[in-house]
Amino acid sequence: MAIFVNENTKVLVQGLTGGQGRFHGLRNRDYGTQVVAGVTPGKAGQDVEGIPIYDSVDAAVAATQATASFIAVPPKAAPAAILEAARAGIGFIVCITEGVPAQDEARVFATLQRDFPKTRLLGPNCPGIISPGKCNIGITAGEIAALPTKTGPNVGIVSRSGTLTYQALYELKQLNIGVSTCVGIGGDPVPGTSFVDCLAEFQSDPETHAIIMIGEIGGSAEEEAAEFITNHVTKPMSAYIAGVTAPAGKKMGHAGAIVSGGKGTAQGKMDALRNAGVMIGLNPTEACELMSQIVTAL
Amino acid sequence: MDLFEYQGKQYFARYDIALSAGGVALTVDEAVNQAELAQYPVVIKAQVQVGGRGKAGGIKLANNAEEVRTHATNILGMDIKGYVVKRIWVEHASDIAEEYYASFTLDRSAKRHLLMLSAQGGVEIEQVAVTDPTAIVKLYVNPIEGLSLETARRAVVDAQISQKAIDGVAAMLVKLYECFTKGDCDLAEINPLILKPNGEVHALDAKVTLDDNAAFRHPEWDEYRATEELDEREKLAREKNLQYIGLDGTVGIIANGAGLAMSTLDVVNQVGGKAANFLDIGGGANAELMTAALEVINSDTKVKSIFINIFGGITRGDEVAKGIVEAMKRVKLRAPIVIRLDGTNAIEGREIIANAGIDESQLMSRSTMLEAARVAVELAGKN
Numbered sequence: 152m153a154i155f156v157n158e159n160t161k162v163l164v165q166g167l168t169g170g171q172g173r174f175h176g177l178r179n180r181d182y183g184t185q186v187v188a189g190v191t192p193g194k195a196g197q198d199v200e201g202i203p204i205y206d207s208v209d210a211a212v213a214a215t216q217a218t219a220s221f222i223a224v225p226p227k228a229a230p231a232a233i234l235e236a237a238r239a240g241i242g243f244i245v246c247i248t249e250g251v252p253a254q255d256e257a258r259v260f261a262t263l264q265r266d267f268p269k270t271r272l273l274g275p276n277c278p279g280i281i282s283p284g285k286c287n288i289g290i291t292a293g294e295i296a297a298l299p300t301k302t303g304p305n306v307g308i309v310s311r312s313g314t315l316t317y318q319a320l321y322e323l324k325q326l327n328i329g330v331s332t333c334v335g336i337g338g339d340p341v342p343g344t345s346f347v348d349c350l351a352e353f354q355s356d357p358e359t360h361a362i363i364m365i366g367e368i369g370g371s372a373e374e375e376a377a378e379f380i381t382n383h384v385t386k387p388m389s390a391y392i393a394g395v396t397a398p399a400g401k402k403m404g405h406a407g408a409i410v411s412g413g414k415g416t417a418q419g420k421m422d423a424l425r426n427a428g429v430m431i432g433l434n435p436t437e438a439c440e441l442m443s444q445i446v447t448a449l
Numbered sequence: 450m451d452l453f454e455y456q457g458k459q460y461f462a463r464y465d466i467a468l469s470a471g472g473v474a475l476t477v478d479e480a481v482n483q484a485e486l487a488q489y490p491v492v493i494k495a496q497v498q499v500g501g502r503g504k505a506g507g508i509k510l511a512n513n514a515e516e517v518r519t520h521a522t523n524i525l526g527m528d529i530k531g532y533v534v535k536r537i538w539v540e541h542a543s544d545i546a547e548e549y550y551a552s553f554t555l556d557r558s559a560k561r562h563l564l565m566l567s568a569q570g571g572v573e574i575e576q577v578a579v580t581d582p583t584a585i586v587k588l589y590v591n592p593i594e595g596l597s598l599e600t601a602r603r604a605v606v607d608a609q610i611s612q613k614a615i616d617g618v619a620a621m622l623v624k625l626y627e628c629f630t631k632g633d634c635d636l637a638e639i640n641p642l643i644l645k646p647n648g649e650v651h652a653l654d655a656k657v658t659l660d661d662n663a664a665f666r667h668p669e670w671d672e673y674r675a676t677e678e679l680d681e682r683e684k685l686a687r688e689k690n691l692q693y694i695g696l697d698g699t700v701g702i703i704a705n706g707a708g709l710a711m712s713t714l715d716v717v718n719q720v721g722g723k724a725a726n727f728l729d730i731g732g733g734a735n736a737e738l739m740t741a742a743l744e745v746i747n748s749d750t751k752v753k754s755i756f757i758n759i760f761g762g763i764t765r766g767d768e769v770a771k772g773i774v775e776a777m778k779r780v781k782l783r784a785p786i787v788i789r790l791d792g793t794n795a796i797e798g799r800e801i802i803a804n805a806g807i808d809e810s811q812l813m814s815r816s817t818m819l820e821a822a823r824v825a826v827e828l829a830g831k832n
Contacts, residue, residue: 227665249731252663253555254633257592260560265593292761292793312708314760317792318818321760338707341560367708370557393711396718397727434716436819 152358153282153299153332154307154349155243155271156219160286163188163217163241165208165224165232167199171247172223175290176202179221182293184286187215208239219243221279221288226250229275230259237267244343245288246274256341263343272343278313278335281320289335295321299329304360304446307353308333309346311372312393315365315435319391322439323363328446331359338367346376354384361387361445363438364429368394368417377423387445389430391438392417450659453496455538456673457655463669464628466621466639467651471540480521481514483539489513493520496536497529498678503572505529510542532678543653548641549610550574550585551622552656553629562590562629564601564622566608570641596626617650618642633663682726682749689741691728698723699829701746701755701784703739705730705769713758716818722826725752739772744780752784754828756821761792770798774805777812785828786812789821 162179166172167189177200180186188211189199195206205211208220220236222229222244229248236244256275263270273280279289283296295317299305306328310316316335323330334349336342346364353359362384366373373392380388395417421431430445432438452460455473462468470487473496474480484491495507502508507529509520517539527534550570556563567585569577577584586608590596602619610618621642629637638656645651664670679687686693692707700722704710710729717724726749730742746755759769769790776782790798802814815821 226662250662252633252666253635253660254592254630254663257555257560257562261591261593290793295792310708312706312712314704314706314709314792315712317760318709318712321791340555340557365708367711372557375558391712393708393715396714396724397711433719434819435712436817 152356153285154352154356154359155332155334156280156282156286156288158285160219160243161185161187161215161217162219162221162286162288163190163208163211163215165190165220165222165236167191167202168194168197168204169223173199175223176221178293179287179289182287183284184288187217208235208241212239212241217241219288220245222246222248224248226252230255233259233272234262237263237270242270244270244272245277245279246272246343247277247279247289248274249276251275251339253340256339260341260343273334274337274339274343276339277337277342278316280332280334282332283330291317291320291333291335295324296333297324297327297329299331299358303329303358304449305329305331305358306442306446307331307349307356307359307362308365309349309353309362310335310365311338311346311367312365313337315391315393318435319363319365319439322436323442326439326443328443331356346372347379350376350379350384354386359386360449361442363442364388364390364424365435365438366390366392366420368392368397368420369415371415373420374423377427377429380424380427380429387449388428389432389438389441389445390424391432391435392420392424395433450661450670450673450677451498452657452659452673453498453536453676454494454655455496455536456676457657458538458652460632460657461628461652461655464624464632466624466628467649469540469543469651469653471538474521474537474539475535477518477521477525480537480539481517484511484514484517487539487541490542491517491539492542493517493524494538494540495524495527495529495534496538497532497534499530499532502529507534543643543651544646545643545653546646547611547614547644549618549644550640551618551625551642552636552638552640553626553634554636556589559589562592562626564588564590564596564604564626566604566622568608568610574640590626592630595630596623598623611644613648614644614650617644617648621650621652633660633667634658635660682745685748686728686745689738689745691730691738691742691745693745694727695749696724696726697751698725699751699753700825701725701749701752702758703728703730703742703746703755704758705760709758709760713756713818713822716822717756717826720819720823720826722822722829725749736768736772736775739769740776740779743773743776743782747780747782754784754825755782755786756825757786757788758818758821759788759790759792761795765793766790766795766798767801770801773812774801774807777807782811785810787815787821787825787828788812789815789818
C-alpha cells in the first residue's frame with residue numbers, strides 16, 4: 152500500500168518535450184515509474200527516448216490508459232493543462248509549475264470541485280509525490296527516499312515546502328526508516344491537496360505507521376491540520392514548522408490581520424500541533440530524530 | 450507588490466470606482482497645481498506604505514495655495530516610521546456623512562474569495578475586528594460564479610449599512626470585485642468607503658496588493674514596479690530575479706526554496722548566529738543565478754561568512770557547484786563559503802567543488818545543515 156500513487160499508476164507527462172518535463176519525466180521513468188506518454192500539442196507522432204507523444208491528453212489516455220498526469224508547463228499554460236487532464240478523466244494530477252496566478256488557481260480549484268470532484272490535484276508549485284520503490288512523479292530525487300519495509304514501521308511524509316520535503320526524506324534514509332509515501336503539497340495560496348487530505352489518507356493506509364508533517368509560517372493550513380489530528384489521527388506524528396526566525400512579511404492591509412486573527416506564526420502553529428499530540432522538532436533534523444524515537448517505540 | 454495609495458486609486462479608476470478628484474505631486478509647486486485642479490479645500494496625504502501616517506502629521510487639510518505650500522513643504526521629506534515621504538497625494542476634501550469598510554481577499558482555508566464589509570469603517574477597523582467581530586460581515590464568493598449585484602446587496606443589508614447607501618455600496622462592491630479578480634489583486638481594500646451628505650458613495654483610501662505571479666498579463670504594472678522602495682541589496686537582487694530580504698546579521702544565506710531558506714535562518718539562529726539575509730535562489734537555479742546570488746551577498750559589507758544550503762530537486766547539484774566556482778572566479782568574495790549540498794546530482798556537485806582548486810579556507814563543504822551552520826557562525830564570529 153501507499154497513498155495516491157503506487158506501482159500500477161500509469162503516468163503521462165504534459166510538457167514532456169520541454170526542458171523540465173524531459174529532465175524530470177525521464178528521471179521518473181528511470182526510477183521505475185510507468186511513464187507511458189507525453190502530451191505536447193502539435194508534436195503527435197514524435198517520441199522522447201521511446202515515450203510516445205500525443206497532441207492531447209484525450210488521445211494519450213485513449214492510447215495508453217494513463218491514470219495520472221505530471222504537468223510541467225509554464226504558468227500561463229498550467230490552468231488549461233490541469234483542466235484538460237481532468238476532462239480526459241485523469242484521476243490524479245501533479246502540477247509542479249511555479250508562478251501560477253492566485254486567481255487562476257482559485258478558479259481551477261473551484262472548477263475541479265464542481266465538475267470533476269473525483270479528480271485530485273497536487274500543487275501547483277509542488278515537488279510532487281513519491282511512493283518509494285513504486286512510483287515517483289515530480290522533481291524528487293528518487294535515490295534519497297528509503298524504501299518501505301514489509302513489516303514496518305514505515306513513515307508517511309507530508310510537506311508544504313519542496314526542499315524541506317527532500318530534507319526529511321534524506322534524514323529518514325540516514326536513520327534507516329522506511330517511507331510509505333511522501334507528498335509535497337506545495338506552498339501556493341490554493342493548493343489542490345491539503346495537509347488534511349493527506350493526513351486522512353495516511354491514517355487509513357495500513358502501510359503507514361507514523362507521520363511527519365512539515366509546515367511553514369503563513370496561512371492557517373497547519374492549524375486546520377492540528378484540529379483534524381485531534382479528532383481523526385491516531386498514528387503518532389512529529390512535525391517541523393519553518394520560519395521561527397523569519398522576518399515578518401509585509402502585512403496584507405487590515406484584511407490580512409482580520410483573516411488571520413493571530414494565526415500564521417510559527418509559534419502559533421507549533422503550539423496548535425503540540426496540543427494535538429504531535430512532537431515538534433526545532434529543525435528538520437530534530438523532527439526526524441523524534442520520528443526515530445517514535446518508530447523505535449512502535 | 451504593495452501599491453501606494455495614489456497608485457491604488459489610479460488602479461481603482463481603471464475599474465470605474467468613484468474617487469475624489471486628485472493627483473500625485475513630487476514637489477511643492479506640483480502640489481499647488483494639483484490642488485487648483487482638484488479645487489479647494491483639499492487634503493494632502495503623505496504616500497508611504499506604513500500605517501499611522503495621520504497621527505504622524507502626514508495628512509493635512511488646506512484651504513488655499515498658501516496652506517498647500519506650508520503643508521506640502523512639511524510633509525515632503527518627512528520621515529514616517531523610517532519611510533521618507535517622496536510623494537504626496539492631493540485631493541478634493543470630501544464631506545463625510547458615514548465611513549464604511551470593504552475588502553476582497555482570497556481565503557486560503559475556504560479556497561474562496563472573501564468579502565469583508567462593515568458599517569464601522571475608519572482607522573479603528575482592526576479594533577472592531579477584535580471587540581465586535583459581528584460588526585464585520587463576511588461573504589464567501591465562489592471564484593467561478595462571481596459576485597452578483599443581488600448578492601452584494603444582501604451583504605450590504607446584513608452589514609446594516611444606512612438605507613440610503615445600500616445601492617451605492619452594492620454597486621461599488623461589484624466594481625471592487627471586478628478590480629480584485631480581473632486586476633489580479635491579492636488584496637483590494639477601501640477604508641474608509643464613505644457616504645457623502647449628498648448620498649454619493651466613494652473610496653477615500655485605497656490599499657491594493659498585486660499578485661506578482663500575474664505580472665505577465667499586466668504590462669501596466671511596470672510603472673508601479675518603478676516606484677518600489679527597495680534598499681540597494683534588494684534592488685540588485687530584483688534585477689537578478691532573486692527572492693531576497695535584507696536582515697541585520699553577519700551570516701549571508703543562500704538556499705533553494707523558501708522553506709529551506711527559512712529553515713536555514715532558523716538553524717543559524719539556533720546555533721547562536723544571526724542571518725544577514727533571506728535569499729531563495731528558487732527551483733531552477735543554475736550557474737548564472739548562483740553567480741548573481743553571490744554578487745548580491747558580497748555587496749553586503751556586514752557579511753562575515755556565507756552559508757550556501759542546497760538540496761537538489763529541480764536544482765541540480767552540479768549546476769550549483771559550477772555556479773559557485775564560476776562566481777568565485779568572477780567576484781572577489783570578502784567572506785568564506787560553507788556549503789552543504791545534497792539531493793539531485795549532489796555527488797557530482799561535491800566533486801566539482803573538491804576539484805576546483807579553491808583553498809579550503811575559502812570554500813568548505815559540510816555534510817549536514819547543523820554542522821554547516823555551526824561552522825558558518827563560528828567563521829562569522831572570527832573574521
